[in-house]
Amino acid sequence: MKFPVRPASSSALRRALSSTAADETVKHPSWFLKLVNNNDYDVPRLPVPQLNDTLEKYLKSVQPLITPDEYKE
Numbered sequence: 001m002k003f004p005v006r007p008a009s010s011s012a013l014r015r016a017l018s019s020t021a022a023d024e025t026v027k028h029p030s031w032f033l034k035l036v037n038n039n040d041y042d043v044p045r046l047p048v049p050q051l052n053d054t055l056e057k058y059l060k061s062v063q064p065l066i067t068p069d070e071y072k073e
Contacts, residue, residue: 028036063071 059071
């Protein structure tokens with residue numbers, strides 16, 4: 001099944017991607033803020049992984065994308 005696609009106008013796209021649209025703050029109702037912030041302390045803290053472990057995972061993930069000389073650096 002195909003759905004009709006209406007192309008967005010360039011001005012609407014520019015407006016959506018402009019920094020002023022991203023800079024506008026969203027005002028939430030007070031009940032929403034209470035709902036969101038009420039359980040902050042009930043959420044368990046996640047451990048921060050060791051930097052060396054993170055670095056090893058990163059290097060392993062980029063190894064297929066770079067040359068052997070770049071990997072040695």
